[in-house]
Amino acid sequence: MNTAAQLEIRNLQTLLRYGYGIVPIAAGADKFLNLLTTWSDYVPTGLAGMLPFAPATFMMVVGVIEIVAGILVLVRPQVGAYVVAGWLAAIALVLLFSGHHLDVAVRDLVMAVGAYVLARLSGITQGAA
Numbered sequence: 001m002n003t004a005a006q007l008e009i010r011n012l013q014t015l016l017r018y019g020y021g022i023v024p025i026a027a028g029a030d031k032f033l034n035l036l037t038t039w040s041d042y043v044p045t046g047l048a049g050m051l052p053f054a055p056a057t058f059m060m061v062v063g064v065i066e067i068v069a070g071i072l073v074l075v076r077p078q079v080g081a082y083v084v085a086g087w088l089a090a091i092a093l094v095l096l097f098s099g100h101h102l103d104v105a106v107r108d109l110v111m112a113v114g115a116y117v118l119a120r121l122s123g124i125t126q127g128a129a
Contacts, residue, residue: 013125016118017077020084020111024070031063039063044098073118078126081119088112 030036039062040048040055048055069087072080089112095105 009121010125013077013118013121016114016121017073017081020081020115020118021070021074021077024066024073024084024087026070028063028066028068028070031059031066042095042101042104044094044100046098047094073115078119078122081115081122085112085115085119088115 027036031039039059043051043055043058048058051058065087069080069083073084074080088108092105092108092112095101095108
């Protein structure tokens, strides 16, 4: 592969790394602030009934996980992107099975594919370095 193509791949990988690093950190932080939405509304009723604490507390735990995943993407994109891809797919499945927020479920599935692509690109560029 020529140098221009390699540079373009690295630039695209960097763009994805920052996107999939910063967005989970911001979404995770918002689980504590509820500026974007009331996150506890996204906890399915059946799951909320099984929790040993309030849905808002559950979403704060989710927020911590998202912040850690975002940091992992920034520091070790190949590993972190697989974590984010799996996390987004899991969220999408929970939403699909709940029958609520289907628009968010579809968006999260598409984002999971993008995170998977980042993980694969990171593996290729890491091996070429």
